[in-house]
Amino acid sequence: xxxxxxxxxxxxxxxxxxxxxxxxxxxxxxxxxxxxxxxxxxxxxxxxxxxxxxxxxxxxxxxxxxxxxxxxxxxxxxxxxxxxxxxxxxxxxxxxxxxxxxxxxxxxxxxxxxxxxxxxxxxxxxxxxxxxxxxxxxxxxxxxxxxxxxxxxxxxxxxxxxxxxxxxxxxxxxxxxxxxxxxxxxxxxxxxxxxxxxxxxxxxxxxxxxxxxxxxxxxxxxxxxxxxxxxx
Numbered sequence: 001x002x003x004x005x006x007x008x009x010x011x012x013x014x015x016x017x018x019x020x021x022x023x024x025x026x027x028x029x030x031x032x033x034x035x036x037x038x039x040x041x042x043x044x045x046x047x048x049x050x051x052x053x054x055x056x057x058x059x060x061x062x063x064x065x066x067x068x069x070x071x072x073x074x075x076x077x078x079x080x081x082x083x084x085x086x087x088x089x090x091x092x093x094x095x096x097x098x099x100x101x102x103x104x105x106x107x108x109x110x111x112x113x114x115x116x117x118x119x120x121x122x123x124x125x126x127x128x129x130x131x132x133x134x135x136x137x138x139x140x141x142x143x144x145x146x147x148x149x150x151x152x153x154x155x156x157x158x159x160x161x162x163x164x165x166x167x168x169x170x171x172x173x174x175x176x177x178x179x180x181x182x183x184x185x186x187x188x189x190x191x192x193x194x195x196x197x198x199x200x201x202x203x204x205x206x207x208x209x210x211x212x213x214x215x216x217x218x219x220x221x222x223x224x225x226x227x228x229x230x231x232x
Contacts (some may be wrong), residue, residue: 130165
């Protein structure tokens with residue numbers, strides 16, 4: 001489905017989406033405490049990916065959202081491979097990154113940018129399941145509501161998508177490591193914060209979606225769409 005004159009802003013949205021995912025993946029290594037909740041630092045940025053997913057599904061349709069989701073996955077995978085290869089390369093003998101020794105600098109690189117296979121698999125699985133659920137629900141609810149009540153569609157899709165995302169990631173990444181009670185609390189904390197984030201961003205979502213509809217002359221309804229995530 002090539003980008004045409006009526007999809008001129010779509011590549012920009014995909015670029016922003018991919019950048020959000022890559023940056024979120026990098027900063028997620030830091031845990032922060034906000035209002036007593038322990039969360040990954042990516043919480044300040046990652047929900048933007050769901051907002052962009054909502055906007056693209058609303059304006060361009062599920063097929064374009066699907067392409068964006070896979071493009072974001074590819075960008076994330078490329079970043080992970082590049083970071084991994086960078087860690088394998090031998091450090092210069094004078095490189096200490098201000099830490100006093102080459103060994104300390106290399107250790108810091110691996111600690112901050114390195115990914116354990118379990119965390120990486122959990123992150124990718126949660127992303128794909130959550131994003132595709134979000135786009136699917138957005139598209140289906142648009143048909144059911146005949147294009148009305150965008151706020152209902154964005155919030156409902158976020159509740160489901162972000163909920164499954166948080167549950168999938170935390171379970172695959174930390175089951176058997178964190179006690180069940182702590183695991184459930186972490187899932188609910190991330191879920192609640194992300195849903196609140198997008199709910200508060202609803203006016204912005206409305207503005208961006210409506211502005212794009214006017215600029216592109218589009219308002220997609222997925223009446224005959226193949227909703228398989230693999231239907232390229």
